[in-house]
Amino acid sequence: xxxxxxxxxxxxxxxxxxxxxxxxxxxxxxxxxxxxxxxxxxxxxxxxxxxxxxxxxxxxxxxxxxxxxxxxxxxxxxxxxxxxxxxxxxxxxxxxxxxxxxxxxxxxxxxxxxxxxxxxxxxxxxxxxxxxxxxxxxxxxxxxxxxxxxxxxxxxxxxxxxxxxxxxxxxxxxxxxxxxxxxxxxxxxxxx
Amino acid sequence: xxxxxxxxxxxxxxxxxxxxxxxxxxxxxxxxxxxxxxxxxxxxxxxxxxxxxxxxxxxxxxxxxxxxxxxxxxxxxxxxxxxxxxxxxxxxxxxxxxxxxxxxxxxxxxxxxxxxxxxxxxxxxxxxxxxxxxxxxxxxxxxxxxxxxxxxxxxxxxxxxxxxxxxxxxxxxxxxxxxxxxxxxxxxxxxxxxxxxxxxxxxxxxxxxxxxxxxxxxxxxxxxxxxxxxxxxxxxxxxxxxx
Numbered sequence: 304x305x306x307x308x309x310x311x312x313x314x315x316x317x318x319x320x321x322x323x324x325x326x327x328x329x330x331x332x333x334x335x336x337x338x339x340x341x342x343x344x345x346x347x348x349x350x351x352x353x354x355x356x357x358x359x360x361x362x363x364x365x366x367x368x369x370x371x372x373x374x375x376x377x378x379x380x381x382x383x384x385x386x387x388x389x390x391x392x393x394x395x396x397x398x399x400x401x402x403x404x405x406x407x408x409x410x411x412x413x414x415x416x417x418x419x420x421x422x423x424x425x426x427x428x429x430x431x432x433x434x435x436x437x438x439x440x441x442x443x444x445x446x447x448x449x450x451x452x453x454x455x456x457x458x459x460x461x462x463x464x465x466x467x468x469x470x471x472x473x474x475x476x477x478x479x480x481x482x483x484x485x486x487x488x489x490x491x492x493x494x495x
Numbered sequence: 496x497x498x499x500x501x502x503x504x505x506x507x508x509x510x511x512x513x514x515x516x517x518x519x520x521x522x523x524x525x526x527x528x529x530x531x532x533x534x535x536x537x538x539x540x541x542x543x544x545x546x547x548x549x550x551x552x553x554x555x556x557x558x559x560x561x562x563x564x565x566x567x568x569x570x571x572x573x574x575x576x577x578x579x580x581x582x583x584x585x586x587x588x589x590x591x592x593x594x595x596x597x598x599x600x601x602x603x604x605x606x607x608x609x610x611x612x613x614x615x616x617x618x619x620x621x622x623x624x625x626x627x628x629x630x631x632x633x634x635x636x637x638x639x640x641x642x643x644x645x646x647x648x649x650x651x652x653x654x655x656x657x658x659x660x661x662x663x664x665x666x667x668x669x670x671x672x673x674x675x676x677x678x679x680x681x682x683x684x685x686x687x688x689x690x691x692x693x694x695x696x697x698x699x700x701x702x703x704x705x706x707x708x709x710x711x712x713x714x715x716x717x718x719x720x721x722x723x724x725x726x727x728x729x730x731x732x733x734x735x736x737x738x
Contacts, residue, residue: 315681315733318672322685322726325692329719336699337710351647353631355703456499457506472579475499476506482572483580486562 352453354472358383358464359452363417363442366428371415371442374468380491381464382414382484385455387423388431393459396478397435403484404439410492414439419458421447463487465494496631496646510626511578517622518547521615529611532678538601539611545597550590557585606680606732613683617666620690624659633658636702652700661693679736681729688725691718 350359358381362372373381384400386393397416404414418428420443432441444450453460459477461484462470472487500507522543529539558580559566559573566572572580598608627633635644635652643650669686698704698714705713 315729315736318681318685319726319729319733322688322692322722322729325688325695326719326722326726329692329695329715329722332695332699333711333715333719336712336715338704338706338712339710349648353647356647457501474577474579479577480569480572480575482562482565482569483575483577485565485569486558486580489562489565 348469350452352462352470352473354470356470357468358462358470359449361442361444361449361452363444363449366418366425366432366441366443371440373415376413377468378466379411379413380466380488380494381462382412382488383417383462383464384415385417385419385450385453385458385460385462387419387458388427389423390458392477394431394435396459396484397431397437399479399481399484401435401437401439403481403488406485407488407492412488412492416441417449418443419447419450419455420445421450463491465491496629498630510630510632513622513626513629517619517625520622521619524618525611525615528614529608532607532611534603534607534611535601538598538603539608542594542598542601542603542608543612543615546590546594549593550586551581553589553593554581554583554586557582557589604678607678609680609683610678613669613686614666616683616690617662617669617686620662621659621666624655624662628653628655628659632703634702635700638700651702654697654700654702657697657700658693661697662690665689665693676736680732681736684725684729684732688722688729691722691725694718695722 348356350357352359358373360372360374362370365371373383382400382403384393384397386397388394400414400416404412408414416437416439418441420428425443428441428443431437453462457475459479461474461477461479463472463474465471471491474483474487497509500509522540525543526536526540529536555573561582598605631646633654634646635654635657637649638652639650640652642653644653644656645651665686668689669682695715695718698712698718701712701714707713707716
């Protein structure tokens, strides 16, 4: 087939020579740019609200009294759900989250409902928890500090955190289906 | 970074929007190139969209197979719009296989069809770079270079900008110094080879690389294999064209 372009085609040998040069340089570059100690790079990424980073730590009051510190839960897979009582998708997905919590809590799963109390009211939170019959631990972000640490983009937001405290996946928006929650959890539980 | 745009009750995913725009421009360019190559444009577009649609369904099905028990108790979740429940590698393989089968069924000539796809591939890579810039994905490693961007708590290489620029350059190269005649398939291989070369170089600045044994970055090793294959095929197809 003849070329129909206005630009005459370059001899393919010249392009092959260029590609071969890239290949040789690429092999050298791949070798030079190896990560010297891969294991040390994988340990303790800085805290950021993104998959692949350590989940930002917090200590917050529990709705039923006492406090909860996220970093003290290392060794357990954690599902962190950021919600508010006025948020309709939060209301829709919360029963599924509670069911999954009931199903997997004996397997070591920890589910935390992190209420955006700075944009909610504690009385509404209590009414919400009572209405839906929630038993999972609810923590209160009264001053919005955790919300800003997690750079909240929308409600609900759910973080699936592995046993090392690393965020494995983030789901912004909802409602999540029970299968979505469960499949993400099974991935976390399978890892030792 | 601008991952979401809230419009009333809707949360628009900006990276997804960038990819959609990229897809639209890509298909427009592919259609134009297919016309130049005297290909059946309807059949070419049919092949692309079948591949995309099939790939999407395949990505979900592979994910469902991986979590079969979960979906067995809740089969309706198969139709969830959530992108976190997709197996992207499985989807890619299934999408390519479906596109190949549809292309064959529609009697599209293999080499000219690949050449028609070349500009679309180059432009879609630009869109992927923009999508990563919007989402903050594919982030760079920490650096003190003056052009570093502040992302995820540190000054980092703007890898997303590097990749967008590289993809744009590859598109311009495709327009200007393409090898082989149109329809030989070599122009497609050129885009693939240049993209693989760019990935080999730029992956070294990534802060999220998957590391394989010996500290080698997975993307660089895979790109080297793709580049080698592209060189081999360019030689073979160039020889066939001369004969």
